[in-house]
Amino acid sequence: MIPLLAEVFREHGYEGATISRIHDKTGFGRGSLYHFFPGGKEDMAAAVLAEVDGWFEQHIFEPLRQADDAELAIGQMFDAVTTYFRSGGRVCLVGAFALTDARNRFGAAVGGYFARWIEALALALRHAGASDSMAVALAEDAVLGIQGAIVIARSLDDRAAFERAMQRIQARTLVWKE
């Protein structure tokens, strides 16, 4: 159910995700929706954000933090991200929220997601031998590049552009020069 909800918010944004559209997509009537999410639409969006955050914690952030082979883990991150965002065919819900005034409503969730992503990646890079400042710079650049790649791939309707970008970003993240 949450994945279906997420799809509606991803496609239409917070304001565009109407209860009607949510009903159409999920099949749940209004009563059921408000039974599971007494807080209404804001509650639904918060649940979706939490689910997305949980997925990234489990499949992206924690592996980066716990990795024995940091470079391997970083490579796997790019693979997982490419699959998750379907080469730009799927939007990052958190990034999309960040660009509208939904950010004001979910500021903590949005900020925390990216802060923890950058931190986890920077930790892995330090583990791979990068200096503190270099690790943070590379991590910021990589996360920001992924978000930008989604924007450009969607704008140009060109998934190959997304994959090219992932290749370049991965390359310069793993092979850095101080």
Add this chain to the structure above:
Amino acid sequence: MIPLLAEVFREHGYEGATISRIHDKTGFGRGSLYHFFPGGKEDMAAAVLAEVDGWFEQHIFEPLRQADDAELAIGQMFDAVTTYFRSGGRVCLVGAFALTDARNRFGAAVGGYFARWIEALALALRHAGASDSMAVALAEDAVLGIQGAIVIARSLDDRAAFERAMQRIQARTLVWKE
């Protein structure tokens, strides 16, 4: 007037930009709005997109194409972009549209904007000595990085992060290795 309209669409997205909010921001009544934009909201958004596109053509794309000193022009592009987007305090309307289903409505305008930006920047880079493939790769990376920097700066509510990103992107765009 168009700049005020643009602000509403930037803050709230296409769906969230209601006629009431547009009235509040611009001061124009419904009658006036539909007098200037007979096509209604879609007409307004199209006009705003055209104005944004025109601004970038004049201040970003054309200088890149016409530059005698390509490296200087590229440096000026980053300065202009940092000012225009107010270090991430202001959203890229085209990028924001790309992430919602407004893209389906304005696909040509959205796609054209980024395609011409990348082309103009790649032309300047070729003019500065880069190979064809290197120029396109660097141009894609730079434009995508700018979009990503907006997302991250807004998410973290951290304009310094935007400016750090601009520094790094500019550096690796101007000093490349084949």
Add this chain to the structure above:
DNA sequence: ATGATATTTGAACGATCGTTACACTCTGGA
């Protein structure tokens, strides 16, 4: 089988959506 609880249905609420229509004021040329 019974009763308590969980879930669902669908009508309805007031508010707001985008849009239209019409009367009104303003403006500049004849």
Add this chain to the structure above:
DNA sequence: TCCAGAGTGTAACGATCGTTCAAATATCAT
């Protein structure tokens, strides 16, 4: 001075918004 057209203000339209609610149904331990 007058008129045509540009621009404005406002009421109202049907549609849809997010939300509420009471009644109906499903589920399940006892």
